[in-house]
Amino acid sequence: MTETTIGAATEHRNGLLRRFSDALFRRPFLLLTLLLAPPLLWLGIVYLGSLLALLAQSFFSIDEFSGLVKHELTLSTYAELLNLANVDVILRSLTMAIAVTLAAALIAFPIAYYAARYARGRWKAFFYLAVMLPLWSSYLVRVYAWKLILAKEGIITWFAGKTHTTWLLDAILATPVIGGPSLSISYIGTFLVFLYVWLPYMILPTQAALERVPVNLIEASADLGAHPRQTFTTVIFPLALPGLIAGSIFTFSLTLGDYIIPQIVGTSTYFLGQAVYTLQGTAGNIPLAAAFTVVPILIMGIYLAIAKRMGAFDAL
Amino acid sequence: MTTAVSFQNVSRHFGAVRAVDDVTLDIAPGEFFAMLGPSGSGKTTCLRLIAGFEQPSSGHIEIFGTTAEGLPPYRRNVNTVFQDYALFPHMSILDNVAYGLMVKGVARAAREAKALDALDLVELKGFEGRRPSQLSGGQRQRVALARALVNEPKVLLLDEPLGALDLKLREQMQVELKTLQRNLGITFVFVTHDQGEALSMADRVAIFNNGKIVQVGAPQEIYERPRTRFVADFVGSSNVLPPDFAGKTGAPARWMSLRPEKITIAVGGTPAKAHSVAAKVTSVHYQGAVTRVNTDAGGQAIAVAAPSSFGLIAIGDEVTLSWPADALHAMEDEA
Numbered sequence: 206m207t208e209t210t211i212g213a214a215t216e217h218r219n220g221l222l223r224r225f226s227d228a229l230f231r232r233p234f235l236l237l238t239l240l241l242a243p244p245l246l247w248l249g250i251v252y253l254g255s256l257l258a259l260l261a262q263s264f265f266s267i268d269e270f271s272g273l274v275k276h277e278l279t280l281s282t283y284a285e286l287l288n289l290a291n292v293d294v295i296l297r298s299l300t301m302a303i304a305v306t307l308a309a310a311l312i313a314f315p316i317a318y319y320a321a322r323y324a325r326g327r328w329k330a331f332f333y334l335a336v337m338l339p340l341w342s343s344y345l346v347r348v349y350a351w352k353l354i355l356a357k358e359g360i361i362t363w364f365a366g367k368t369h370t371t372w373l374l375d376a377i378l379a380t381p382v383i384g385g386p387s388l389s390i391s392y393i394g395t396f397l398v399f400l401y402v403w404l405p406y407m408i409l410p411t412q413a414a415l416e417r418v419p420v421n422l423i424e425a426s427a428d429l430g431a432h433p434r435q436t437f438t439t440v441i442f443p444l445a446l447p448g449l450i451a452g453s454i455f456t457f458s459l460t461l462g463d464y465i466i467p468q469i470v471g472t473s474t475y476f477l478g479q480a481v482y483t484l485q486g487t488a489g490n491i492p493l494a495a496a497f498t499v500v501p502i503l504i505m506g507i508y509l510a511i512a513k514r515m516g517a518f519d520a521l
Numbered sequence: 522m523t524t525a526v527s528f529q530n531v532s533r534h535f536g537a538v539r540a541v542d543d544v545t546l547d548i549a550p551g552e553f554f555a556m557l558g559p560s561g562s563g564k565t566t567c568l569r570l571i572a573g574f575e576q577p578s579s580g581h582i583e584i585f586g587t588t589a590e591g592l593p594p595y596r597r598n599v600n601t602v603f604q605d606y607a608l609f610p611h612m613s614i615l616d617n618v619a620y621g622l623m624v625k626g627v628a629r630a631a632r633e634a635k636a637l638d639a640l641d642l643v644e645l646k647g648f649e650g651r652r653p654s655q656l657s658g659g660q661r662q663r664v665a666l667a668r669a670l671v672n673e674p675k676v677l678l679l680d681e682p683l684g685a686l687d688l689k690l691r692e693q694m695q696v697e698l699k700t701l702q703r704n705l706g707i708t709f710v711f712v713t714h715d716q717g718e719a720l721s722m723a724d725r726v727a728i729f730n731n732g733k734i735v736q737v738g739a740p741q742e743i744y745e746r747p748r749t750r751f752v753a754d755f756v757g758s759s760n761v762l763p764p765d766f767a768g769k770t771g772a773p774a775r776w777m778s779l780r781p782e783k784i785t786i787a788v789g790g791t792p793a794k795a796h797s798v799a800a801k802v803t804s805v806h807y808q809g810a811v812t813r814v815n816t817d818a819g820g821q822a823i824a825v826a827a828p829s830s831f832g833l834i835a836i837g838d839e840v841t842l843s844w845p846a847d848a849l850h851a852m853e854d855e856a
Contacts, residue, residue: 425601426620427573427574428595429620429672430621431595
């Protein structure tokens with residue numbers, strides 16, 4: 206009886222699959238390689254590879270007469286990037302991205318703080334729903350909805366009329382540069398829509414970071430004599446900073462590269478994404494489009510370096 | 522004379538749960554006071570009431586004559602060493618220790634000098650530039666201690682501070698804590714569920730159960746004269762003999778506590794008239810210096826701690842247990 210059992214087990218062991226699984230057990234590295242190979246190939250070749258191919262294009266230039274790409278390495282495309290008009294696009298996008306990120310951080314932090322430290326049970330569920338719900342509807346639908354809200358015939362103008370604050374709206378719209386004939390065709394409008402669309406990406410990581418701040422650290426701080434305000438600035442905020450930075454990377458890079466919102470809501474001036482979109486499409490200037498895409502990558506690199514220098518990731 | 526910490530009929534309820542139930546307690550200045558009890562017995566809540574993390578539902582708390590209820594933690598001259606140390610992960614060891622002085626507005630040079638002194642006190646000089654994550658559990662424990670002591674608190678609260686350390690380190694820290702407390706003269710309130718720790722370190726021990734203090738006294742008193750069956754069983758796992766059994770062995774018919782190490786065990790033999798029974802060995806546990814022998818005396822389980830030098834005892838052996846009359850301690854009827 207015992208013999209039969211052992212015999213059966215041995216027979217089983219000789220199965221091809223069993224031998225394969227034994228090999229995986231003995232060589233954990235083989236298992237890891239097999240598991241990681243497909244995603245790494247995808248990331249390495251399809252994603253990073255195409256990105257590198259695009260970046261390589263930025264070192265080519267376009268022939269002024271034929272409009273064809275000259276496949277010789279040159280920095281002339283980058284020189285073109287420094288044209289006044291192009292620098293204008295870069296600065297405009299950068300300013301917008303910074304403004305949206307700062308505003309998002311200011312609005313998101315109190316919401317995230319409440320959700321992480323005070324909301325319990327049903328209220329917590331409500332919070333998640335309220336933050337996530339907009340993400341479930343189409344991005345385009347939300348942007349067009351905002352166009353209607355912000356339009357001259359829209360609900361804001363109507364509301365201002367009803368509450369006799371049309372003068373306030375007019376004063377805001379009369380602000381130089383950021384104003385315009387109506388909210389939907391001004392930088393304010395673009396800013397508001399950006400802020401609305403990317404806000405959840407700031408709230409969620411901030412909330413996650415705040416949730417991870419151990420309660421006993423807050424108690425320890427109070428125990429050592431720190432007033433709640435001191436505890437906030439010396440313990441809670443520094444520990445939540447990586448979350449805030451993570452959120453700001455989202456809002457910053459998403460704003461920097463977006464080409465749909467400024468096309469639907471805002472003035473007809475270009476943002477980075479739109480410039481890339483037009484250059485690689487209708488203008489057929491792939492090298493300049495590629496040079497433009499290098500800009501946000503560089504800016505993000507610099508931003509992360511500064512954040513790291515400031516110790517934003519120390520608490521990770 | 523003022524008391525360091527005084528509880529007068531203090532209760533703390535969480536909904537229907539009475540975490541602390543009508544506790545009255547006085548802790549003398551400079552005393553090493555231990556709060557001992559099983560988990561959920563209210564000892565930690567008592568500590569948090571002193572620290573100010575909890576407010577009493579009713580009753581009155583005084584810390585060195587000052588009314589404590591309604592006072593937030595940052596207005597109390599009391600510091601806590603937390604169970605898991607609660608060191609700030611984003612600060613260096615020096616900044617951690619100097620934190621209490623920093624928030625009180627002490628200048629950088631002065632507070633860093635004091636912090637270095639405190640680190641010296643706990644023998645961690647040279648570690649000031651590191652992060653808490655680069656330290657071992659024992660070292661973190663010392664940092665937490667230095668961080669609390671640098672504020673020169675009137676009362677130091679310790680919430681199971683040795684719980685996360687291994688046995689060797691724990692014994693070493695017990696000695697160091699006791700020495701430190703004697704040298705500094707600060708009142709220590711120490712929460713633990715380890716009865717050996719409480720007995721060896723404290724001047725006085727309060728035994729907690731179900732939110733109430735069951736007994737307060739010096740370690741010897743608690744150990745030798747447990748007031749109730751709970752104390753007898755929780756501290757040193759005494760044999761608790763019911764009244765009828767005590768009566769049969771010639772003692773007054775009351776609940777009796779009989780310490781395992783006071784019983785003499787003999788193989789075979791016949792029991793004497795009083796303070797002696799025949800029993801059968803049910804299990805034997807060798808523990809080094811002593812061997813714990815569990816026996817059954819006519820349905821009554823009796824544990825004996827015999828010196829291991831006694832010799833071999835096997836399961837099923839018929840033995841005679843005997844003890845001196847004064848080894849029995851009569852307890853109150855309360856469970």
